[in-house]
Amino acid sequence: MSGLLANTVGVWLDGFAWPWLLLALPLPWLARRVLPARRSSAPALAVPFGDRLAGLAATVAGSGRNAGAWLAWAAWVLLCLAAARPQQVGEAVMPPQSGREMMVALDLSGSMSEPDMMLGGRRVDRLTAAKAVLSDFLDHREGDRVGLLVFGQRAYVLAPPTLDLATVRQQLGDSVVGLAGRETAIGDGIGLAVKRLVSGADDRESGEHVLILLTDGVNNAGMLEPLKAAELGSDAGVRVYTVAFGGDGAMSVFGFQLPVPAGEDEVDEATLTQIAESTGGRFFRARDTAQLAGIYAEIDRLEPIRQPGEAVRPRIERYHWPLGAALGLGLLGFVAPRRRSW
Incomplete structure (x- = not known):
């Protein structure tokens, strides 16, 4: 039994x-064996039939x-x-294991207020469209550590790489045009992102550090040249994916779309291409919201969001x-x- x-x-x-x-x-x-038995001190009556x-x-x-x-x-x-x-x-369960450190660098210069994008059947500015697509991109990054950096005249880290994507999404939603200045310091944005990725990378492999940079302008501010910043990123093992965002050479004046004057390129595609290629990344061009969403879907395939981890019981x-x-x-x-x- x-x-x-x-x-x-x-x-x-x-x-x-x-x-x-x-x-x-x-x-x-x-x-019971070691302690002595309890003895009663109460008076007892002796009778012949006690037993x-x-x-x-x-x-x-x-x-x-x-x-x-x-x-x-x-x-x-x-x-x-x-x-x-x-x-x-x-x-046994196999939790997702990615180990990727990712930074999203978002341009908040003055040109991001141009209302030349369509979202949900209505015209919106570039920043609003970028926020919507980036938020959806974050929804698919479960298992990755993602941080947010914004740049204009200067560059600022709003959220370090973290698994708390809700905080990153909140910081993204609170970002406004001009928060970091009205100009565009692409080089400073790349340099700060590379520094933040390397300093918080622990023992992860260098090939797993990723920077996604979205801009709609030309580098016209900052202390660091974009190509020099890309060189620093390449030495640190950070892959940079550059996304040029904006319409086809047009600007809005009192609600009308006018061509950009000659000699004032809206997006420096050549420099963004060199930045991406020198770090092992890719350059993308998005002229509307649908193209931007497709680009992030492509990056999602290039940078897998998860891989099977060690089985745990x-x-x-x-x-x-x-x-x-x-x-x-x-x-x-x-x-x-x-x-x-x-």
């Missing part, structure tokens, strides 16, 4: 977190004491089992089973004597 019980318990349990607490099982027996009375009392109360003793021992054993924290190994706590049984036996031991007296 004991072997069957042990096999049944073994099917459900796979070990104890604190097995050393099972050493407390013989403590009541040791206390017969003692025998009769032992016969009547013996079964009750034995039952109470067995209940107490069973409750103690169950309490020791609960204290040892029995555990059951659950089904979680341990499930089962201490509540013996604890509940011990409490039930304690309640039974409390109620049973009173029921007999009633």
Whole structure:
């Protein structure tokens, strides 16, 4: 019977977190053996038939004491089992493992306020369209650490690479045109992003550092030249994907789309292409929201969001089973004597 019980318990349990607490099982027996018996100091009446009375009392109360003793021992054993924290190994799971450090650098210069994009059937400015597409891109980055950097005349990190994508999305939603200045410092944005990626990369491989830079202008501010910043990124193992965002050489004046004057290129595609190619990334051109969404879908395929991690079998706590049984036996031991007296 004991072997069957042990096999049944073994099917459900796979070990104890604190097995050393099972050493407390013989403590009541040791206390009974070692400690001296309690002696009564109450006055006693000597009668010639005392032995017969003692025998009769032992016969009547013996079964009750034995039952109470067995209940107490069973409750103690169950309490020791609960204290040892029995555990059951659950089904194997393979959590997503990516290990990628990613920064999104967003241009907040004055030109991002141009209302030349269509989103949901209405005309919106470039920043609003970029936010909508970037937010959807973040929804598909589960398992990656993503940070947000904005740049205009200067560059600022709004969120370091983190798994808390809700915070990154909130910082993205709070960004407004001109927050970092009205000009465009592409080189400073790349340089700061590379520095932040390398400093927070821990032991990850260099090929897993990714920068996605979205801009609609030409570098006209900052201390660092874009190509020099790209060289720093290449040396640090950071791949840069550049996205040129904006319409076909047009600007809005009182609601009308006018051509950009000669000699004032709206987007420096040549420089953005060199930046991407020198770091092992790619250059993309997005002239509307649909093209921008397609570009981020392409980047999603180039930079896979997850890979199977090491199989893990979680341990499930089962201490509540013996604890509940011990409490039930304690309640039974409390109620049973009173029921007999009633």
